[in-house]
Amino acid sequence: MAPNAEKIRQVLMGVELPDGGDPVTAGLVKALWVEAGIVRFVLEADSPESARTLEPVRAECVRAVRAMPGVHDVSVVVTAHANAASQQGASRAQQGGGEAPSLKIGRHPTQQDGPQQVSGVDRIIAVASGKGGVGKSTVATNLAVALARQGRRVGLLDADIYGPSVPRMMGLSGKPDSKDGKTIEPPHAHGVTVMSIGLLVEDDQAVVWRGPMLMGAMQQMLGQVNWGQLDVLIVDLPPGTGDVQLSLAQRTRLSGALVVSTPQDVALLDARKAIDMFRRLGTPVLGLIENMSSFFCPHCGGESHIFGHGGVRADAERLDLPFLGELPLTLDVRLAGDVGVPIAAGEGPEAEAYARLASGLVAGGVA
Numbered sequence: 001m002a003p004n005a006e007k008i009r010q011v012l013m014g015v016e017l018p019d020g021g022d023p024v025t026a027g028l029v030k031a032l033w034v035e036a037g038i039v040r041f042v043l044e045a046d047s048p049e050s051a052r053t054l055e056p057v058r059a060e061c062v063r064a065v066r067a068m069p070g071v072h073d074v075s076v077v078v079t080a081h082a083n084a085a086s087q088q089g090a091s092r093a094q095q096g097g098g099e100a101p102s103l104k105i106g107r108h109p110t111q112q113d114g115p116q117q118v119s120g121v122d123r124i125i126a127v128a129s130g131k132g133g134v135g136k137s138t139v140a141t142n143l144a145v146a147l148a149r150q151g152r153r154v155g156l157l158d159a160d161i162y163g164p165s166v167p168r169m170m171g172l173s174g175k176p177d178s179k180d181g182k183t184i185e186p187p188h189a190h191g192v193t194v195m196s197i198g199l200l201v202e203d204d205q206a207v208v209w210r211g212p213m214l215m216g217a218m219q220q221m222l223g224q225v226n227w228g229q230l231d232v233l234i235v236d237l238p239p240g241t242g243d244v245q246l247s248l249a250q251r252t253r254l255s256g257a258l259v260v261s262t263p264q265d266v267a268l269l270d271a272r273k274a275i276d277m278f279r280r281l282g283t284p285v286l287g288l289i290e291n292m293s294s295f296f297c298p299h300c301g302g303e304s305h306i307f308g309h310g311g312v313r314a315d316a317e318r319l320d321l322p323f324l325g326e327l328p329l330t331l332d333v334r335l336a337g338d339v340g341v342p343i344a345a346g347e348g349p350e351a352e353a354y355a356r357l358a359s360g361l362v363a364g365g366v367a
């Protein structure tokens, strides 16, 4: 069985620091993330100088965690403390050595007063989920395509820092261009203008970003990308209630959020946390969507409810929120996502389900 975060911490307490003690007790282990045998964390040093001395510790941490039964992938990155980096940046700026505007993603954010409108974009809808893997990116992608098929001018921003899957689902790869060195030209696919953190950084780079860098990256993807004129920008958020969600809701004028969940109790529990977060942030929750609602066996045609059924509708009623529909669990949806042609771009019952979802949002004036 794969170990949990607590077990990983215990093992890391056996790793020795050069001047004695261990990285956990010394408070160096940050952003520990464990899922299905994959372990990622940051060793955060006080300064760039001490970060350089931590390489042997990093290697030892990787070795120790990798030796644990059930672990099959370990990634550990050493960073210097965010405050140390920003203090250095500030002092450079004071000395007249401030950085030129750059397209490098992951810089610290600039100051702004309250939530901002994104130039040329009429509405921004965040697609959120409490739990990972419930199909949030699938819904965001297909909804964007379905809206575009109904004649809306649609953008899709993949802000899922920890698992950007929109490029694959939309069939996109390669770094986007910049004509003037200041603005990023986003690619287009299936009638949708798309930008993803996954198109801008190496696979494992953004995973180690902390709050300010995430905020900076979000600000750049909204403000430095040439979105053109859009009726609606769909933002695929990371799962949960972290820095990206907070930063987006506080810094950008959102029309609202759609919350995707499977009908399972564990997913619903997390979805309620996401709903609560949006309510506290003053972001309207536009409605709840039940994904993987029913499964139709391709062999016998029988219907089964693998993750239960109706739980999201019941929650929507209880929380007095709109229930926007049920989307089936089908092999074709998964295959379509894997080959980069979203199911909503074709014909059939799944595409019709997305078309209904899209027309409901258009009719309601939110998309």
Ligand SMILES: Nc1ncnc2c1ncn2[C@@H]1O[C@H](COP(=O)(O)OP(=O)(O)OP(=O)(O)O)[C@@H](O)[C@H]1O
Pocket: 129, 131, 132, 133, 134, 135, 136, 137, 138, 139, 160, 163, 165, 238, 239, 291, 292, 327, 328, 329, 330, 331, 333, 334, 335, 337, 338
């Ligand atoms: N209705 C569905 N039917 C079949 N497969 C689905 C369905 N919805 C999602 N999937 C598949 O489930 C997997 C996870 O979906 P997806 O990446 O959209 O989830 P997510 O909630 O965005 O995950 P995370 O945010 O944790 O990366 C993908 O392989 C996707 O193709």
